[in-house]
Amino acid sequence: MNPTTPRDQAAGARTLADLDQPAALLFDLDGTLVDTVQRRIDAWAEAFRREGLIVDRTRLGAYIGSDGRWLARELAREEGRELDYAQTEELDRVSGAIFDELNSTPIPLPGATELLTALEESHLVFAVATSSRPGQVAVSVDALRLPVPPPITDGSHVANAKPEPDLLLASAAQLGIRPERCWYVGDSKWDMMASLRAKMVAIGVTSGAVDADGLIAAGAAVAVASLTELLVELQRRGLVG
Numbered sequence: 130m131n132p133t134t135p136r137d138q139a140a141g142a143r144t145l146a147d148l149d150q151p152a153a154l155l156f157d158l159d160g161t162l163v164d165t166v167q168r169r170i171d172a173w174a175e176a177f178r179r180e181g182l183i184v185d186r187t188r189l190g191a192y193i194g195s196d197g198r199w200l201a202r203e204l205a206r207e208e209g210r211e212l213d214y215a216q217t218e219e220l221d222r223v224s225g226a227i228f229d230e231l232n233s234t235p236i237p238l239p240g241a242t243e244l245l246t247a248l249e250e251s252h253l254v255f256a257v258a259t260s261s262r263p264g265q266v267a268v269s270v271d272a273l274r275l276p277v278p279p280p281i282t283d284g285s286h287v288a289n290a291k292p293e294p295d296l297l298l299a300s301a302a303q304l305g306i307r308p309e310r311c312w313y314v315g316d317s318k319w320d321m322m323a324s325l326r327a328k329m330v331a332i333g334v335t336s337g338a339v340d341a342d343g344l345i346a347a348g349a350a351v352a353v354a355s356l357t358e359l360l361v362e363l364q365r366r367g368l369v370g
Contacts, residue, residue: 145351145362148330153306154248155297155329157194157315158259160337162241162356163269165232166316169193170338172228173200176220182208190338194317196260196290197221225262232265235272238336240357242273247360247369249276256280258300258313260290280304292319294327301327314359318347332359 160166170189177184184204192200198217205212205220212220248255256279259266263283270278282300284290291297301308313324316337324331325348333344333352341352353359363369 143351145332145353145359146365148312148350150366150368151253151312151330152310153301153304153312154253154255155258155300155311155313156245156255157313157317157320158257158261158266158269160194160238160316161314161320161334162238162245162257163235163272164238164336165228165235165269166190166193166337168228168231168235171231172224173204175227176224177204179223180205180220182210184208191318193338194260194315195292195319196284197224197262199290199292221262225265228265229268232268235269237273239355240360242275244356244360244363245273245275245279247363249279251363251369253363253368254304254306256282256300256304258282258296260284260296260319291317292322292326294323297323297327297329301329314356316344318343321347321349324348334359 156162159169170186170193173189174184174186182205188204192204198221201217201220202212261283263285266281266283280303282296282303286299287295289295297313298308301311309328311329312332313329314332314334316334318339321331321333321344331349333349334356335341335352335354344352
C-alpha cells in the first residue's frame with residue numbers, strides 16, 4: 130500500500146487521531162505559541178498610518194502570519210498604492226520596530242510551554258518556523274521559558290516567507306527530516322498554505338485571527354482549539370510523557 134500524502138490526509142482527516150505518526154513538529158510563533166496577534170495588528174496599523182494609509186484592522190488580522198514585505202505590498206495595493214521592494218522592506222522594518230516596543234512582555238498561549246517542554250524531554254524533534262524578523266523572535270521564545278531554546282528558522286533565512294513553503298522546507302532541512310513526515314502547527318491561513326506547498330501535514334490552531342472553518346478551508350488537516358489538545362494526542366500515542 131502506498132503511504133498517504135499530506136493532501137490525502139487533509140481530505141480524509143477529522144481528528145488528530147486520524148493522522149499518520151509525525152517524525153517532527155514545526156511551529157509558527159505569533160498567535161500559535163505566544164499571544165501576539167493583536168500587537169502585530171497594532172504595529173502594522175501604525176506603520177501604515179505613518180505611510181499615509183489607513184488599513185482596516187480586520188484585513189490586517191487576515192494577513193498576520195504572512196511574509197511582512199508581501200503583506201505590505203498586498204494591503205497597500207488594496208488601498209490603491211503600489212510599493213516597490215525598498216518601500217515594502219522599510220514598511221516591514223518600521224512595523225517590526227513598533228512591534229518590538231509593544232511586545233515587551235509576551236504571554237505564552239495555553240498549552241504552549243507544556244507542549245514544548247514535553248517535546249524537549251522526548252525523542253520527537255521540533256522547531257519553530259516563523260516569518261518574523263530575527264530580532265523579534267528572541268523575546269517571544271524567551272517568554273515560553275523552555276529548558277533549552279528550540280531550533281529556529283526565521284524570515285531572514287529565506288527570500289520568501291509564508292505563504293511560500295521556503296521557510297518550512299528550510300526548517301525541516303535543519304532538523305534532517307523529510308517534509309512529508311512533518312506536522313506544521315499554525316494559526317493563520319498562510320501557515321496552512323505554506324504547509325501544503327511544503328507537502329507537510331497542516332495542523333490549525335484557533336488561537337489567532339482565523340476560526341476552524343477558515344483554517345480547514347485553507348488546507349488544515351485538522352483544526353484544534355488549543356495546543357493542549359495536541360499535547361494530549363501526543364501523550365496518547367506515547368510520543369511524549
